Amino acid sequence: MATESRDVTQATETDRELTMSRAMVEAIAWEMRENDEVFYMGEDVAEYGGIFSSTTGLLDEFGPDRIMDVPISETAFLGAAVGAAQAGMRPIAELMFVDFFGVAMDQIYNNMAKNTYMSGGSFSVPMVLTTAVGGTYNDAGQHSQTLYGTFAHLPGMKVVVPSTAYDAKGLMHSAIRDDDPVVYMFHKRLMGLGWMPSPSGPKTPVPEEDYTIPFGEADIKRHGNDVTVVTLGLHVHRALDAASQLEDDGIDAEVIDLRTLVPLDTETILDSVRKTGKLLVVDEDYQSFGVTGEIIARAAEGALDDLSEVKRLAIPDVPIPYARPLENEVNPSTDKIAAAIRELHE
């Protein structure tokens, strides 16, 4: 980490609840007040406040030079963020939907992710790439993906996926202070938008002061002894719902929220698997060659003898379809997660 991270347990107890978007914005505003080198650029981030409310209100406080609308030219402005970061600034650049990475991937994976390594460490790229991910609202194949695995697969980027307002704020502080490129992937359904209602889980108490959540520390969102469920983003909440449904049947699931994919907290997964012996991985990305396979491989490498059974639920290698019954079919539901836990338990 660029700066000393505080133990999250030291953060002040508070009853103040925020949506995930308000928590993110609070962290961005705090960092911008502290450091003149931080600025935010993206499409519709100033007057509009971000299509998914990632920058609501920031323009009023910081003005158009620091909350900067840019042309719909992802190659140019993501690459410009790389250049500004290499010059020592701390840009935050927003890729409106992660699905749009295709028009700008060279800047992301050939420059942003590699210039530190290819310069032998003489250059740093301290930027944050914020991007909206996920489906569940019938936006079809070009606007509903998470692409977690795509970004985590390519070396040189730290990859962050918050699931609650508390985590979103602490991870954003860490992301902006980090000296490396951080891809901060926020799930649209968790942001607390009036026009895309969130489940109840992501709105949490959030301390008013700044705090960091270190990268590479998964969070056990529910402790249990029977089955380990490893997941991230929206599906943390679906897994928690599934786990509480199963309580009455005497099934005690443990739900691990990865919070960061790079670095990945393998130890927390292994500790849990050693305890339960049963592993379910739930992911909203495509199934093959992705997060589910990686988590299962690490569990197998580290705790094969303790592992009696594994399962995975993910998008079954089809593009995300539009119509409700079709999208609902392929995006792992609470019921499907509950059924998978039950099968593992039997």
Place this chain on the structure above:
Amino acid sequence: MVSVNELRTMYEQMVTARYYEERLQEEYLVGKQPAFDISAGPIPGELHLAAGHESSGAGVCIHLRDDDTVTAPHRPHHIAIAKGVDLKKMTAEIFGRKTGLSKGKGGHMHLFDPDVNFACSGIIAQGCPPAVGAAMAAKKRHTDSVAVAFLGDGAINQGGFFESLNLASVQNLPVVFVIEDNDWAISMPKHRVTDVTDGSQRADGFTMPGERVDSDDAVAVYEAAGRAIARARDGNGPTLLEVQVHRRMGHFMGDAEAYRPESDISHSKRRDSIERLAEDLRAHGVEDDEIDEIRERAHERVDEAIAWAKEQPEPDPSEAYEDVFTNPPAQATTDGGYSDSGSTSDAAADGGEQ
């Protein structure tokens, strides 16, 4: 008006760059003859030499300071030399040595020197957006630094180039785009792939000035670049510049140029910007002895850099895991492939050219 001292400086940079490419050509072919094996010899991999491009690097970079940013493409040596990149460390990098600019992790297409704000991208036109970003940083910080993105004529059909021109123009950023027109996009002659003969016409769509220097006359490049860079430094926005250069060697070493008419090759070699600049020096009263002296000094510097580089140790295989991140995650060694590089190598700092 160019001063005689500036002529001397440009001449020295140009003869340095030319001799550098000639010497690298020799070194590159070691172990690759008679059967060409791209991975054999002291310099493995692709090598894109810039002989014939020297007037561009020298004529532009003479206007730049260390705090100005330059991004260069896959054919970067002459630009790096003119920008003042450490020649010894750069050469060690090209030879894949531990004390190279990037500790052997970049190679000749990926030269990075933070001391003079020099970076590369080996992907066509993709150095343009980071140059725009450096210009954006200069503007936000209210400095008078500028950025220059060099690219080839084959790059002006890339989306990243167009996006960068628009962003630079709409935000009035202090950046200059320099197209090095060597008439060839790898094996494609310009007229078959590019709809304009004068690449600076691309500026017309972006309300920025475009200017073409129709020869590799370093003084003409100096003058056009001087106008463009002053314009950027004064807060008057970006400029698109195209300068005619000549590709005296293949696209990359090993390119037999079977596609290229013999007349075009001999034409490129006949026009020599370096000889032209020597004439300019003589016209300004510089004696032949001094011109010879400059050339010899340049050759000596190149020979020294190459000799030094070849004596440098190769990186230890374990170093492959270092420098993925500036702040490596604490637990990374147990699962990811990367690790903390520990203390910075002092050898690189001490051994480089001062």
